[in-house]
Amino acid sequence: MITAFFDGGARANPGPAGYGVYIVGDDGQVLAELSGSLGIATNNIAEYNGLIAALQWAVDHDLKSIAIKGDSQLIIEQMRGNYKVKNEGLKPLYLKARVLVMQIGDVSFEHVRREYNTEADRLSNVGMDGNT
Numbered sequence: 001m002i003t004a005f006f007d008g009g010a011r012a013n014p015g016p017a018g019y020g021v022y023i024v025g026d027d028g029q030v031l032a033e034l035s036g037s038l039g040i041a042t043n044n045i046a047e048y049n050g051l052i053a054a055l056q057w058a059v060d061h062d063l064k065s066i067a068i069k070g071d072s073q074l075i076i077e078q079m080r081g082n083y084k085v086k087n088e089g090l091k092p093l094y095l096k097a098r099v100l101v102m103q104i105g106d107v108s109f110e111h112v113r114r115e116y117n118t119e120a121d122r123l124s125n126v127g128m129d130g131n132t
Helices: 043-060 073-080 091-104 118-129
Strands: 003-010 015-024 030-041 065-070 106-111
Touching: 003 030, 003 043, 003 118, 015 043, 015 118, 030 043, 030 118, 043 065, 043 073, 043 091, 043 118, 065 073, 073 091, 073 106, 091 106
Parallel strands: 003 065, 065 106
Antiparallel strands: 003 015, 015 030
8 A cells, every 4th residue: 555644834824835745655665755835825725735746646646545644633534524624715625635535546544643744744844945
């Protein structure tokens, strides 16, 4: 099973934002490192952009299953269907992520503590730094 760790952040919230994705294979081999700058955005928008980048990578590589791990409990629980998406700004991102999940088929979501998401965090900082 391929695993994608995602993260996103904004300095000042909202502020200069970026996302990071760290994708590994069963054997721990790094398959991809993704990061992106988002201009001025919130932490949650940045987190969703990280998730969408991970899911899009899976679609682009014709994966039919992937494990998604992130340290944003809000995003993970929204994707699991346990939390409603109340923020109007997040709804389009949530819907885009749902479409990508349907294209893949088998997607699991797991909340991990921040210390287990250090590589995605590092990459999200690369994205945030790209805003300067």
